[in-house]
Amino acid sequence: MTLLDGKKTSETIQQEIAADVAEIKANGGKVPHLAAILVGNDGGSVTYVTNKVLACERVGFGSTLIRYEDDVTEDELLAKIEELNNDDEIDGFIVQLPLPKHINTDKVLEAVDPKKDVDGFHPTNVGRMVAGLSAYLPATPAGILQLLARYEIETKGKHCVVVGRSNIVGSPMSILMSKPNYPGNCTVTLCHRNTVNLAYHTLQADIIIAAVGIPGLITAEMVKEGAVVIDVGTTRVADETRKAGYRLRGDVDFDNVAPKCSFITPVPGGVGPLTIAMLLKNTLRAAKREVY
Numbered sequence: 591m592t593l594l595d596g597k598k599t600s601e602t603i604q605q606e607i608a609a610d611v612a613e614i615k616a617n618g619g620k621v622p623h624l625a626a627i628l629v630g631n632d633g634g635s636v637t638y639v640t641n642k643v644l645a646c647e648r649v650g651f652g653s654t655l656i657r658y659e660d661d662v663t664e665d666e667l668l669a670k671i672e673e674l675n676n677d678d679e680i681d682g683f684i685v686q687l688p689l690p691k692h693i694n695t696d697k698v699l700e701a702v703d704p705k706k707d708v709d710g711f712h713p714t715n716v717g718r719m720v721a722g723l724s725a726y727l728p729a730t731p732a733g734i735l736q737l738l739a740r741y742e743i744e745t746k747g748k749h750c751v752v753v754g755r756s757n758i759v760g761s762p763m764s765i766l767m768s769k770p771n772y773p774g775n776c777t778v779t780l781c782h783r784n785t786v787n788l789a790y791h792t793l794q795a796d797i798i799i800a801a802v803g804i805p806g807l808i809t810a811e812m813v814k815e816g817a818v819v820i821d822v823g824t825t826r827v828a829d830e831t832r833k834a835g836y837r838l839r840g841d842v843d844f845d846n847v848a849p850k851c852s853f854i855t856p857v858p859g860g861v862g863p864l865t866i867a868m869l870l871k872n873t874l875r876a877a878k879r880e881v882y
């Protein structure tokens with residue numbers, strides 16, 4: 591069994607990006623600049639956005655963090671998005687999700703200029719991805735593709751079972767794994783929380799990508815010997831022995847599943863760190879006008 595070290599892979603990608611930025615600076619080019627909008631004080635979201643901003647500093651990007659209280663109005667958010675769309679200093683920006691219930695998330699995401707949509711959430715980028723056109727790919731699925739590629743995992747003709755159908759991970763992941771590229775070229779089954787007899791499907795899988803947010807859902811009996819298992823789950827579960835009072839648990843029962851696998855990602859230190867690396871990569875592509 592080989593542990594897929596997302597932390598190390600993320601560091602390698604960030605070093606590659608930092609080298610690119612150094613070259614841009616040496617040539618007097620525009621230094622990439624990422625902005626992030628964060629609404630409210632949800633612990634997970636604050637941590638994610640803080641890490642994104644710190645990562646920008648590490649690779650030499652400019653960064654701007656814009657924070658609002660939970661009671662920000664939709665109009666205020668839309669006005670800020672319009673401002674960022676028109677700000678030439680900002681190459682790309684993200685609106686951290688989830689947003690409070692009184693805000694229409696679809697409307698907010700659609701207001702982002704697709705050319706600056708480095709999260710790849712705008713319907714234009716989703717559509718371009720589905721059509722196989724140049725697009726910003728959402729960071730977590732893109733990070734999983736990087737992990738498969740950099741560990742040279744064979745995917746052609748394999749059966750990939752994606753568990754979870756979110757717009758952020760499961761749905762785009764299933765599309766990307768079906769495309770005739772490497773990594774991809776798989777036969778894909780998309781399962782979700784209403785799938786009947788999930789184990790029947792996961793047992794057929796050469797590659798399982800679990801992204802439902804149900805800790806420990808994928809148990810050893812549900813996994814074929816030699817499977818590749820990618821765990822996207824990062825649910826906070828109470829743990830009094832930790833200083834923070836919680837620990838992160840994946841969707842996979844790691845201790846019992848790992849011995850059956852050819853490759854598996856840990857939680858934490860698997861897919862998570864790659865999401866940030868790929869967001870930076872998208873921002874670099876935005877600054878270089880590589881996508882549009």
Ligand code: GUN
Pocket residue numbers: 684685686687688709729730758865
């Ligand atoms: N919430 C969970 N994952 C993500 C992500 O990749 N981007 C944004 N903006 N919000 C998220």
